[in-house]
Amino acid sequence: MHILPDRLYTAAQTREIDRTIIEDHHISGSELMSRAAKAALDILMRSWPQAKHITVFCGAGNNGGDGYDLAHQAINKGFLVDLIELGQPDKMSDEAAHARQGFLSTGHKPQAFSDQVAETDVIVDALFGTGLDRPVTSHYAEAIAAINNTVQARILSIDIASGLNADTGKVMGIAVKADITVSFLGLNQGLFTGDGPHYSGRIYFDDLETPESLYKTLPTSSQLARFEHYKPQLKPRARSAHKGDFGHLLVVGGNRGMSGAARICAESGARTGAGLISVATHPEHAHWLNLDRPELMVSAIDSATDLAKLLEKASVISFGPGLGQDTWSTPMFNSLLEVEKPMVMDADALNLLSQRPVYKSNWILTPHPGEAGRLLGMSSSEIEADRFHAVKLIQQKYGGVVVLKGSGSLICDGSTTLVSTVGNPGMASGGMGDALTGIIGGLLAQKMSLFDAASLGVILHGMAADRAAKEHGERGLLALDLLPHLRHLLNLK
Incomplete structure (x- = not known):
């Protein structure tokens, strides 16, 4: 049984954990992205061992970067992979752009979003991460609606179900209804209250090899009741x-x-x-x-x-x-x-x-x-x-x-x-x-x-x-x- 840690954090606090790992422990953002993608793919394969076809929805931020990296790793493992690109490449962070280049190096090309999701076994939601603080609109809202309207595909969200506020658990207009959410570095408090439990599905956590000593020095926002x-x-x-x-x-x-x-x-x-x-x-x-x-x-x-x-x-x-x-x-x-x-x-x-x-x-x-x-x-x-x-x-x-x-x-x-x-x-x-x-x-x-x-x-x-x-x-x-x-x-x- 997967036991979650007690510690809960706000989005700002998880960003501080990320910053501390990169600056004080000298682990690059791209390395963290690769670890996160591997952890999410491992959970996907354990949860749905019969899956052969994965469709990854990527936004422009680092959450999208996790998606590009996961798609890259899935291709190397023999999965049939479609990647739907909603973000603009010229607005990506360096880490996300690096992950996108890794995906392109496989010879695959991103696809533009259409109003329906082609038949697939698993959808990976990498549209928005924990920093979302405004209502979801335009083609992002249309993409989330299309994801939720799929009938047979299972849905895995990276970090948080896109459209869910990481601090409050409130749906920001529309949110992905995930079967599984894989969270990294620090569990966000919004996963566990309000709309959070309904949209997150089963929650998994991976600390990406973060030293326990780091957690002891950083504040939490709340804790899980045990x-x-x-x-x-x-x-x-x-x-x-x-x-x-x-x-x-x-x-x-x-x-x-x-x-x-x-x-x-x-x-x-x-x-x-x-x-x-x-x-x-x-x-x-x-x-x-x-x-x-x-x-x-x-x-x-x-x-x-x-x-x-x-x-x-x-x-x-x-x-x-x-x-x-x-x-x-x-x-x-x-x-x-x-x-x-x-x-x-x-x-x-x-x-x-x-x-x-x-x-x-x-x-x-x-x-x-x-x-x-x-x-x-x-x-x-x-x-x-x-x-x-x-x-x-x-x-x-x-x-x-x-x-x-x-x-x-x-x-x-x-x-x-x-x-x-x-x-x-x-x-x-x-x-x-x-x-x-x-x-x-x-x-x-x-x-x-x-x-x-x-x-x-x-x-x-x-x-x-x-x-x-x-x-x-x-x-x-x-x-x-x-x-x-x-x-x-x-x-x-």
């Missing part, structure tokens, strides 16, 4: 353990018509291993909320005064699932802002917070893009345009730890940002966020730090969903389907 990092915190419990050792989680939510959200949150917290679970909910349905889960201690509350009695006993609070925004929920929200115990804020708790912004260091906020937009006074599309920037802005404004949910969920405490690579589209269903709120609350109750609870909670949530989807498929996946798999993961099974 389950392995948190396994030591899931060691077997002491034989003398009792429920008081594992905290008391209070779930506050479940307004009229939304009792299920509180129930999902509470049961998820229980299955995560919290010692005690209490639920403070609307009187309308309090009497039946725990009928088939009697371990939950359910209380009907009418006011903030009722809630205060429960808050005294709790060690951690998960606030917001099914909360609503009315005369029942708003007084409780106002009273909770005065509480100094660790808490997880989700759903309508975040919507209420957007109307009364407060900075606190002891909470975890878990917005989806719409809630994030309300917290920052912008649209969800603006949030999705730069998720890394958005999660940092929320953390700076509200404090604590912020989980920006979505494809490639981000966890940020102000100094470190982690990116989740687990989860699947089946999670786009009601109750999934409530389950996450309960899972994180359950971990907090067991005395994990805010950042560790948020990070491990996101990982467990996504991994459990992936296991459930593998078992029965993504469509029809429900929040409570995660719980058997969650329990196995927590017990390292």
Whole structure:
């Protein structure tokens, strides 16, 4: 199995890695280009061993240079190669021009782009690299559309799927839908969030023989979230353990018509291993909320005064699932802002917070893009345009730890940002966020730090969903389907 490094970089940071290798380690740009082409071709051959015909699309930059070099090496290995040239040779860098000359030395000639891609086994996308910062237009957009419209050919992108922003994971108008992306020197953060996972396919990485000592001297932008990092915190419990050792989680939510959200949150917290679970909910349905889960201690509350009695006993609070925004929920929200115990804020708790912004260091906020937009006074599309920037802005404004949910969920405490690579589209269903709120609350109750609870909670949530989807498929996946798999993961099974 190909294991990716944890370190993630912006496009500017990967350019700095490239510059440092060339200037300080005296490896030429052309040599790096040749290594990259060889690595990409090797992965192509391992992934699709039956492929005989390769079509390479080359732009004018160094990404195109990688394509010319790959085409050259593929010809030498006996492949039938077509090369579609979109860039102007007189505008190429010295390294890219050198690679083009190497391709021409084989006796092959570049072809001009037409509106269709001839039948081929594999398309190699070498149009744009990681420096793209403007919308794709003209014949480049037409070429990408033609690549995406091919039926049988597999697609390999060099560095990044052309049209994808390396920093944000946003599609710049149109992007290649790759089956495989081969990244070099440093993994770009945009591969793993927003549109990045959908357009990148399976991601491979090659450091091109870069010394490990170089990476230790250069900053990263973020890191991949790894389950392995948190396994030591899931060691077997002491034989003398009792429920008081594992905290008391209070779930506050479940307004009229939304009792299920509180129930999902509470049961998820229980299955995560919290010692005690209490639920403070609307009187309308309090009497039946725990009928088939009697371990939950359910209380009907009418006011903030009722809630205060429960808050005294709790060690951690998960606030917001099914909360609503009315005369029942708003007084409780106002009273909770005065509480100094660790808490997880989700759903309508975040919507209420957007109307009364407060900075606190002891909470975890878990917005989806719409809630994030309300917290920052912008649209969800603006949030999705730069998720890394958005999660940092929320953390700076509200404090604590912020989980920006979505494809490639981000966890940020102000100094470190982690990116989740687990989860699947089946999670786009009601109750999934409530389950996450309960899972994180359950971990907090067991005395994990805010950042560790948020990070491990996101990982467990996504991994459990992936296991459930593998078992029965993504469509029809429900929040409570995660719980058997969650329990196995927590017990390292």
